[in-house]
Amino acid sequence: MPPVSQRLSLSMPAFATLTVALAVAAAVFLSACSPADAQGGPRPGAGAPVAQVGVLTLQPQRVELSAELAGRTVAYQVAEVRPQVGGIVQTRSFAEGSDVKAGQLLYQIDPATYQAALDTAKASLAKAEATATTARIKAGRYDELAGIDAVSKQLHDDTQAALKQAQADVDAARAAVRTAQIDLDRTRVSAPIAGRIGRSAVTPGALVTANQGTAMATLQQMDPIYVDVTQTSAELLRLQRDLAEGRLQREADGQARVKLLLEDGSTYALDGKLQFSELQVDPGSGSVTLRAVFPNPKRQLLPGMYVRAQVQSGVQAQALLAPQSAVSRDAQGRATAMVLGADGKVQARVLQTGGVVQGQWLVTSGLAAGERLIVDGLQRLRPGMAAQVAAANAVGGPANGTAR
Numbered sequence: 001m002p003p004v005s006q007r008l009s010l011s012m013p014a015f016a017t018l019t020v021a022l023a024v025a026a027a028v029f030l031s032a033c034s035p036a037d038a039q040g041g042p043r044p045g046a047g048a049p050v051a052q053v054g055v056l057t058l059q060p061q062r063v064e065l066s067a068e069l070a071g072r073t074v075a076y077q078v079a080e081v082r083p084q085v086g087g088i089v090q091t092r093s094f095a096e097g098s099d100v101k102a103g104q105l106l107y108q109i110d111p112a113t114y115q116a117a118l119d120t121a122k123a124s125l126a127k128a129e130a131t132a133t134t135a136r137i138k139a140g141r142y143d144e145l146a147g148i149d150a151v152s153k154q155l156h157d158d159t160q161a162a163l164k165q166a167q168a169d170v171d172a173a174r175a176a177v178r179t180a181q182i183d184l185d186r187t188r189v190s191a192p193i194a195g196r197i198g199r200s201a202v203t204p205g206a207l208v209t210a211n212q213g214t215a216m217a218t219l220q221q222m223d224p225i226y227v228d229v230t231q232t233s234a235e236l237l238r239l240q241r242d243l244a245e246g247r248l249q250r251e252a253d254g255q256a257r258v259k260l261l262l263e264d265g266s267t268y269a270l271d272g273k274l275q276f277s278e279l280q281v282d283p284g285s286g287s288v289t290l291r292a293v294f295p296n297p298k299r300q301l302l303p304g305m306y307v308r309a310q311v312q313s314g315v316q317a318q319a320l321l322a323p324q325s326a327v328s329r330d331a332q333g334r335a336t337a338m339v340l341g342a343d344g345k346v347q348a349r350v351l352q353t354g355g356v357v358q359g360q361w362l363v364t365s366g367l368a369a370g371e372r373l374i375v376d377g378l379q380r381l382r383p384g385m386a387a388q389v390a391a392a393n394a395v396g397g398p399a400n401g402t403a404r
Contacts, residue, residue, distance in 0.1 A: 052390040054376030055340050056323065060369045063319035063357055066259075066310045069290070071229030075222055075303040076293070079193045080215035081106060083208040084186045085114065096199045100191045100219065107189035107216060109208065114187055118180035125173035132166035139163040195221035196299070220303055223296040227260065227272065229309045230287040236277075258292040260301075261308040270295050274311060320367055321360040326375040327351065337367070338374040340387055346374070348383040 087109040094106050139159045146156040191197070198218045202208060208216065260268035272294035281288055292309060294301065301307075322337060330336050335351040351366035367373065372389070374381065381387065 051346075051380055051385060051387040052377060053340065053346075053374050053381065053387045055372040055389050056326070056375045058320050058322070058367055058369055058371050058373055060318040060320060063316045063321070063362065064312060065314055065316055065355070065357070065362075066312045067231065067235065068261075068308055068310050069229035069231055071227050071290075071307055071309055073301050073303055073305045073307060074226040074228050074291075075195075075220035076224050076226055077193050077195065077219075077221035079191075079195070079219040081189060081192070081217045081219060082212060082215050083107075083109060083189060084210055085109060085183050086209040087111075087113065087187065087207070089202055089204050089206045089208060091204055092200055092202075094197055094200075094217075096197065096217075098197060100194065100197050102191055102194045104191045105188055106191055106197070107202070109187040109189065111184055111187040114180065114184040118177065118184050121173065121176040121180040125170065125177050128166070128169040128173040132163070132170045135159070135163040135166035189216065191219060193219055193221055195219045222299055222301065222303065224293050225296040225301050225303070226275075227258070227292045227294060227301075227307060227309055229290050229292070229311065230282075230285070231277075231290055231311075232287050233281045234286075236288055256312045258294070258312065259310040260294060261310065263306055268294070268301070268307075272309075316362075318369075319357070320363045320369065321357060322351070322363050322367065322373055323360055323375055324356070326373055326378070327353070327361050328378075335361070335366075338378055338381055338383075339367070340372040340374055340389065344386050344388070346381050346383055346385045346387050 089107055090110050091108040092106070093108070094100055094104070100106070139162070142151055142156050142159040145151040146153070196219070198220070200217050201214055202216050256274040258272040258274055260272065262268055272292045275291050275293050277291070278289040290311065292311070327335050327337050330350075335353050337349050337351055339347045339349055341347050349366045351361070352364045354362040354364045356362070374387070376390070377387075
């Protein structure tokens with residue numbers, strides 16, 4: 001048996017060989033285990049995960065388009081009350097700010113002078129009628145005498161002329177009576193229209209003159225009430241072109257409905273109708289005035305209020321709407337959206353939009369009916385990527401909205 005030192009010297013090479021073999025085996029094992037294996041990921045050569053997206057299948061729908069325009073309310077009728085005769089105001093027969101009826105007494109001017117003028121005119125009429133009676137009797141008598149040649153022709157002609165003059169005096173006296181009666185009636189200043197009357201500019205005891213410049217009071221009819229709004233001539237031309245080319249249609253009754261937004265942001269409960277538009281463009285602003293009429297039974301709308309009117313411009317029967325969250329802007333400011341193609345690949349589209357309808361973009365070009373618009377999972381997408389539908393919805397049914 002060899003000594004111990006000899007045995008140790010003989011085993012060292014074998015030990016080194018064993019160590020090297022163990023190191024090589026560990027390296028091969030570690031290289032075979034990738035970090036993806038440790039984390040449960042795919043091995044090299046396996047397919048990348050497909051993106052999960054939510055889509056919206058676009059369907060054409062009927063949409064009522066309207067334009068939101070700024071304007072102000074205007075009284076339906078306005079009448080400034082002025083005296084037509086002069087005199088001292090005796091009484092005021094209304095409460096300021098109240099509603100009055102047409103023909104209701106507002107002021108009483110002292111009628112004494114006009115009553116006296118009427119009495120004088122009536123007396124003159126009576127005198128003229130008495131003179132005409134005498135002339136008529138005399139002319140009749142001379143007619144009989146002229147028939148038997150008992151009077152000269154000249155005298156007969158004079159009596160006929162005197163009768164006609166007396167009848168003319170009667171007509172003039174009657175006209176004077178009517179004039180005096182009119183002046184007397186005008187001492188009662190009445191409401192020319194029904195409406196709400198404002199503050200009075202005169203009080204009892206004040207002296208007024210006929211057709212004075214200052215109105216005694218102002219009446220305004222507020223039910224119904226007008227709303228005047230302005231629209232640019234360019235928008236008007238575009239609307240007319242869309243209607244002529246069939247992209248928009250009018251309602252069956254041909255009346256454009258109007259909704260009203262008040263100054264506090266609330267919506268007026270009653271709808272109005274567009275009555276007419278001006279026949280010329282304002283050269284200063286390049287706009288056209290449109291006038292709508294609204295019922296105002298509760299007098300909620302007051303003349304001069306600032307409002308925003310949603311004027312119906314037409315109906316688009318085959319409109320495509322896209323949620324605002326699915327539309328973004330590129331570096332050039334163009335509206336863009338992502339579409340999932342039939343091959344399962346993501347496509348980028350550049351859109352043309354016509355405004356906002358019920359919180360959604362009205363798409364005029366760039367999308368087609370039946371296409372799948374990606375509305376969820378947009379952050380992870382790039383054009384050309386493969387994607388898989390996680391949820392699908394269809395859009396349909398009537399919609400109303402404001403295109404801005």
